[in-house]
Each structure stands twice: as C-alpha cells, then as structure tokens.
Amino acid sequence: MLRSMAALAFVALLLALAGCTGMYLGVQGERPTSSGSLGDDVTARVDIHTITPETVYQQRQELEAAAQLDQARRNAAVPNSNGSYQYLVAPGDILNVIVWNHPELNNPAGQITSEIAGRVVADDGYFFYPYAGRVKAAGRRTTDIRNELTQKLTQYLTEPQVDVSVVQYRGRKVFAVGQFNKPGPVALTDVPLRVTDVVTRAEGLNENADEREAVLTRNGVRYAINLYALYQKGDMSQNLVLQDGDILNVAEKRYNKVFVLGEVVKPQSVLLPYGAYTLAEALGDAGGLNPTTSNGSQVYVLRAVPGAKPQVWHLNANSPDALVLADGFRLQARDVVFVDAAAVTRWSRVINQLLPSVGGLTNLDNLAR
Template sequence: MTQTTRTPIARLALALMPLLISGCAYTTGIQSVAQDESQWYGEGGPEGEGGAPPEIIPINPETLLEMRRKQVQEGDDGERTFQERMEEYQYRVGPDDVLNIVVWNHPELSNPMGQFQDIEQMGQQVSKDGTIFFPFVGEVRVAGRTTGEIRETIAEGLAPYIESPQVGVRVVAFRSKKVYVTGKVNEPGIQPITNVPLTVMDAINQAGGMQTAGQGGGGSGGGGGSQSYGADQRTAILTRDGQQHRIDLLELYSTGEGNRLLRDGDVLYVPDNSDNKVFVLGEFNEQSSVLMHQGEMTLAEAVAQAKGFDSEAAYAYGLYVIRGVPQETEEGGAPRIKPKVFHLDARAAASMVLADQFQLQPRDVVYVATSGLVRWNRLIGQILPTVRAAYQLRILSEGFDIE
C-alpha cells in the first residue's frame, strides 16, 4: 500500500482549513445588530458578569413622532410653572437697597435736604439689619417686604400726625440681590435683581449674548491650544443652593420654552462647545469627530460631514447611532452607562429623509458596518502573510537540502 507524503505547505493548508471555513461563516455580512446582539456588548464583565444587551430602536416615523411627543409634554409642564411664577413675582426689599419715600404735600418729610439732590442721595439705604428710620414713624423693618407693604406701614405710622397721608415708596437702587453670569458670554459679571423679573434668557442677553468661535481667546481647556471654541448653545448650567441644574438653551432660544426665573445668589454658567461633538466611525469616507452647529446636528448632516459611505466597504443596511444613557445606581455605587442603539437601513436613498429628521445628541457615535466581502478580504489579508512565510521557508529548505 502506497503512503502519501504531505509537504509542509499541504500540512499548513490542512491546519488552516477550519479557520478559513469559520471565516466564511463569520464574514457573510448578513447578520445585523438586531440579529446578533453579542457583537455590541461584552459576554462577560471584569468580574465575569454577563453584559446587559443594549436597547435597539429602529429609526422610523413612529420613533421620530414619539421622541417629539416627549419633548412637547416636558415643555408644557415647565412652561405652565414658569408663567405662574412670572405672574406672582414681586420684588422684596433687602439690606443695602435704597428707598425713595414721598409723602405728598409734605416736602419736609420727602426731601428734607432740598429739591436739587441726586435721587439716590434723597433716598434711604436699608441697614444691614433690614430697617430704615422715618420721621414720626421711627424705625421701620423693611427687609423681606414689598414696596406696597412698606407704604402701608409708613402711612399707618403717620396717621396720628397727618390726616389721610398719601405715601409713595419705590426702590431707586437695587443692591441686595444679584446673580453671577460666567463662562462663554461677551460680558461676564454680576447682574442685579430688580423689580423686573430676571430670567435665564434676560441674563444672557444682558451679558452681551453668547460668544462665537474665535471670540474671547483661548481654547476649551487652556494650555495654549490653538483652537478657540464658542459658547455651548445647547446647554447652560444653573447653580442654586449648591445644586446644579441643566438649562436647555436650544429649546429656550428656538421655542421660548424652558426659561427659568433667577434668584439671589444664582450662578449661571455658559460652557464652551468643545463637548458638542458626535463621532463618525466605521466605513465612511472620512472618520472624524464632528462639531455640532449651534448645538444641533441631524444624522443626515453627520453622514454628509463624513463625505458619505465608502461605496466599496460600507454595508448601508447597518447604519447605527450609539448613545450612552446614564443609569441610576445605589448611593455610593459606581456610575453605569447603558448603550441605546438606533438602527437605520440606509440602502434606499429615501431613508435619508428619516435621517434628516433624527436629531443627534452630544457624544453620540454614528457607525456604519463593514460589508461581508470586505470583512472576508481583510481576513484573507491577515492569513496570507503566514502562508507566504511558510512557502518561503519551504523554498529555502529545499535550496539548502534541509531534511
């Protein structure tokens, strides 16, 4: 019986056959995220715990409608509360405010220093303990009270000395209450709270508006960076009583909703827009991080910024937006982020209409998958160097008669 002798090349080919067969199964390109979720999350965590599968949502008209409906409902609730507070607003006097008090037909009480005085000099500054002194009435506590309440108190005090006293009270210098506007605004500084309600929009406008890229000098984090970012036109941070609240500037300036009434001691910070980026990865013609324009960007705009799909490598069925959603944890526990994956079949040109309606959020990852043929070619490209090296070794061994 004749025994067949296999060359090293033949033996290597037989050894690589299972890998090639498994490569064929892996690189068909038919499976999607929805069909094989294990591609998108870990089989095991650092302690051997299984990863939670991401939430996968198709981008279709129903999804877009539901997202808009949630935004409208949240805005309506906040708008009603804001309008109620605006209608109920009354300025309450505080220490260091200056009051001008007039008693009609009694100039000796209204302006004892004469007619030609500066209006602030004519007034009375509220002391640190919240009181003022008025003739015939004595010490009057005014801090925490409205001008109407102060007028009634003074009129009652003058009644024993003046028949039907007509008293007028107004604040001529607002010094007790203030807010701080900082960050990427043209004129950061202190703004007084007056008898006119001060809102987030008012405070930013009074600070000269938000800076654009190139204004104010400096980059996002110092260190002499050459890139200068403009203001984040999507989000501002309001610090009140030690708690931070995010203000949706995008919604505020586009619809007027989400405005908030500012209070004494509030700090309003407008950050730069260095975090307002989306990351375009996968088989695009240009992979990059893309800065959102005025805090907004649609999926279609992100695709266009990347100069479209790579026509030879992209698998247009697999266009995904990956978004990290913070999860509530127990107190003291490590923060967790659960990925939410939005999927769009972009093979048809009409799908870009849906992409143009899908609003991205900062730090979203836009990813397009690789076609099966390209994945197969890349796998072969990784195997061929090993085959070539074995073949060269065989040639050398034959040339030197190595047994």
Template sequence: MRLNSIVAYLASGCLLASLCGCATSPGTRAQSGSDSMTGESVAEAAGTMAVVKQITPDLIAKEHSTREFATESAIGNLVGVPGPYDIGSGDVLSIIVWGHPDLTNVSLAGDAALNDGIEGRASASPSGFVVDHEGAIQFPYIGRLPLAGLNEEAARQLLTRHLQKYIKNPSITLRVQAYRSKRVYVDGEVKSPGLQSITDIPMTLMEALNRAGGLLPTADQSRIRLSRGGASYRINLPQMVERGVNPANILLAAGDVVKVVSRDDSKVFISGEVISPRALAMRDGRLTLNEALGESGGINPASGDASRVYVIRKVGTELVIYTLDAKLPGAFAVAQDFELNAKDTVYVAATPLTNWHRTISQVFPGALSSAVSAAGTRP
C-alpha cells in the same frame, strides 16, 4: 512554514476570533439580558457596561417624546408672571416725608452711581436708608422697621401707619434708590459676562442677555443653561421661537446662573470607515445621523460595513450604543429622523475582509501583497 500556510492559519484562527468579538459594536462584547421586543441588549465596552439599542422608528418616536416632555417641563418651571419688586437686604431706600426735611435722608444725584457698578464702589457710602442683613431699616421716631419682602407700596403704607402716631396725615414717597439685594450671573458666550442686578424692570432671560451685551457669534443659541437651586435647565431659543413660545416669558430669580455654551462645545464626532472623518458643529442644536454621514462623505464603499453603523452616547453615568443596519431598505430614511446629541460619536465599522487585510499587514508588513504577487506570477 510556507507563507501561504501562515496566511491561512491567521485567517482561520485567532483573527476570526477577534472579529467575532466585535460583531456587536466596536470594542464591545454582548452579554445576557437582551430584549428582542425593544431591540435593547447589554454589552461590555472597555470594562464599562453599555446599553445597546437598535435604531428603529419606534425608538425615534420614544426619544422624540422624551425630548418634548423635558423641554415642556423646563419651560413650565421657568415661565412666570412678573410682579412688583420686593425689597431685600442691601437695598438702599429713598424716603421723603413731605414737609419734614429733617426726616429725609436721600441724595437724588447719587441714584445712577449706586445702580451702575455698585460692586466697584464698595467704599462709597450710599445716602439713603440701607436695609440691613435682617431686612430692616432704622427710621426716626419709629426705630427699627422690617421692610424685607415688601414692595415699595406696601413698605410706604407700613411706614405711614407707624409715622402717623407722631405726624398727622404724613405724606411719604418711598422708592428703591439702589438695587443691591438680588442678582443673577450671566456667563459664557456673551459680550460682557458678569453680575446683573434685578431691578423694578422684570429680569427675564432676554433682559439678562441684553444687559450682558448680547450673544456673541460663537454662541450656541440652542444650548443656554440656567442653573437654579441645584437644578439645571437647558433652553433652546430657536426651538422656543419655532413653537411660538416667547423667550421673554422666562423669568429669572435671584441667584440664577445663565451660561451660554459655545458652538465648539456642540460638536459631533464622525469616525471609522467614512470618506472624511471629522468633527461636525451642530446647527442650532440639531443634526441627524443621515446629515452627519452625508457631510463626512458617506460610508466608504471599499472598506465600510454599512450593516454596522453605531452612535455612542454618554447619558449621565450610562453608556448607550445605538446601532443601525444601513443595508436595510429605508434605513437612511430612519437615519434622517434620528437626532444626534452634542458629543455623540458616530462610528462606521470596517468589513471583516478589511479587518483581516489590516491585521495581516500589521503582523507581516508587505506579506499579503507579496503572496498575491507570487500567486499571480505562478505558471
């Protein structure tokens, strides 16, 4: 078979069939169940079902509302009013009964040592009344006295009522000598990750970060994750400040885990027919599709198909593919409002002619250029 016949056969047969198979998105095949009203359809990508959505102003407005609702819900669940510290199991209490030194068990000199680095001094015996695992202390005359869940003033009043049966008008000073019952854990891009004890100073998000030495330059302030009771909340500090919400109003609870994500984990990947494929770091958690294409040099005019721009995103267990026809008027204005998420992949498909040329070049290396040269020298 002559060379020209082979080229014509591949171009008209199996090659075109393969190109038609990826007309919906790279590596996808359109399925039934598309909705022309919403611009959504279902496709199969590498054996995984994916939802395909067209990027339109309506879709952008819907996603923006979803983001706003999620942010407001998270902030609403985390903002609280600080209250007095409640005594818990493991705390060490300093109790002074004035005029009765035999009832006093306290060492003021050891307070700082007990509060700072208590984990590293487990062998030291704290002087004071230790609240046991059932939330009670043993006090002379009274015996077992439950105090867990009470603040210092309520605990003092309870102790006074019990002790006045044995002492007339007792004058009592009660305070927490060492805070050991409630802690939060700060991890990630902070100077000193680790446990932070909740004290009489309200443990807010900013207090916890400051105690951990502050954020490192590699920290992504827009992706601070707070885990509480099986739920996870994303905190965007720049966004909160922009909206006039004070991050110090976010009150932490015992058992909370705060993780500051690294900027390296907040990247968007640009591939396909762009001038300079790369991974782009998001700026304070924000990067639009237009900015991503611009920073990668734009769509390659020689090989890129501007009508097939895709954003591939994993949402939970679901794969979502957003499509944009950049040839349409106003398409880049729409792209400027479409916000990307961390780990998104932006892919620009090649033109059918580019795919055809590459396939021929792989099947017959140098055959296409030889055929063109032969045709050019034909008399």
C-alpha cells in the same frame, strides 16, 4: 533552513489572527434579527438592532410621543409667571427718603452725596431716620415703609408729606452663568426681570452656547429653559419672570455632538443642528464611506443608554434601500457612527504591520547561514 521555516510558521500564525484585529461586530446578512449573529459574550454586553423600515417608523413614533410627553412635563414644571409683580426692599438697597418742606431731614449737615444722603438698608433689614428711629425695610414695599415713616413723623411734624423710593438696587439679584458674553449677577428692580432681560443684560450668548440646553435653578429645583424655542419660535412660556437668587445657566453646545469614525473619507465630530439630524446626514458630512477601504455592510450606530446596556444599530449600506433608511434614522447627542473596514483592508493592514518583523527574521536567517 529551520529558521526560515520558523519564520514562515510565525507569519502564517499571525495571518490567521488577522481577522481578530480592530473593531469588528460581525453582524452578517442584510437584515439580521435583533441580536444578529454575534456570540453570547457580545450580546450580553450590548443590545444589537438592525435599521429596517419597521425600526425607523417605530423610532419616529417613539420620538414624537417622547416630545409630547416632554413638552407636557415642561409645561407642568415651569413656575407660574402670572400675577402682579412687586419689588420688596432687601438689605443693601439704598433708599431715598424725602419729607417735603423739611430740608433739615432730607439733607442733614448739608450733605449732597447721593449715597450718604440715601438710607442704606443694613444687614438686619433696618435703617435709621431722624425722629422715626429704626425703621424696618427689608421684605417690605416702599409704600409700606412710607406709611410707617409718616405715622412716626406725625408725632413731631404737622401732616408730613413723605416719599420713599429705591435709589440703588443692590440687595436682590439673579445670576447669569455659562455661555454668556458677560456672565455675572443682574440686579432685580421694580420692573419685572424676565429671561430675555437677563440675556440682554449679559450681552447675549456667545458662539459656544447651546440655546436648547438652558437651566433655571430656583430654590434648588432645576427647570429646563429652551431659548431656541423662545427666540426662534416665539414660545413665550419660556420667558419666565425671575426671582431673587435664580440662576440661569446656558450649557456649551459641544456636549451635543455625534462622532463619525472608521472607514469614512473624513472622520470627525459633528455638532447637532437644531432639529432632526439623521445617519445619512452624518455620513454625508463625513464625505461618505471610503470607497477603497470600507465594508458597506457593516455600518453601526453605537448609543449609550443610562441605566441599561448600550445599543448598537446596524445598517447594511449595500442594500438598495440603505440611503432611505439612513435618512430616516435620527441620531442623538453623543452617538458614535462607525464604519467597519473591508476584509481585504484588514488583511492588508496586518500584512503591512508584519512586514518589518518578517524582514527582521529573514536577516537573522541570513546571518545564521
């Protein structure tokens, strides 16, 4: 008998603790204040807000202002692509030098292989040419090299006609990295190379690419490039002329996700689409609130804020205007949507967890008898 009473006392104690199991923020009422009715221990760690018509309107105003400021900052930060483009020869390039009516200079010893006949610019930026000796090439235009060769050859030839061109561009490159179908270096030539050219040379973006999150790194400075605006909206300010050493990096879109957890029909992570994505859409994509286990008055959006306390946004989905509010509340990347369980659901789960323990205590009591 004493064992039975002990077992009943044990069960009663655990039932009393049932309300403490699981995640429960405990916001009460339809529209609590900013801090809700939580204890000081929770409000000290997070900022609690309620989704109301006022907060939805304020959020929309803040997002529009932030978008305008971000666009102005982008426009100010983007490197200037205006002006004429000129390719400067670099070490590693192969030059083709032709002196008309002088085949002994153009094709010495009868060599016909283009790379041997061409003049490779050495690491020090020079190449050798008969009668002219060492000629500076790196950092110069082909017209400058031609003028110097003409001047030097005039000492040995009568009015030499010299032509200089680049046979192979190997010295100057930009780099396509990240979510391209064929990432790698892309050679710069005498034709200006733009962002769209790099995407084409890299055979386009793969299915994991996030067109909104491309970064151009130049001389250690990072510039945001919005490929979605470039390709879908025709924003040609994003189509920059690239320079030697530029790195174009396209990030994975998996970093732009929101997570819908708790008492919904289908908990899942959702990739943010291009454009606004609201709380109502996230709940709808997850199949809505579970009609048998969810507590509609306890719907939360948890958001990390760099350098500040996390934010928790509360929605009472039982209120008449809940769907309108949810459709006006925009989610951000890495937001977590959480739907709490109903009180009876939490109590039922605790009971189910306790039943094996109660059964074991009953067996012990029977053995003691």
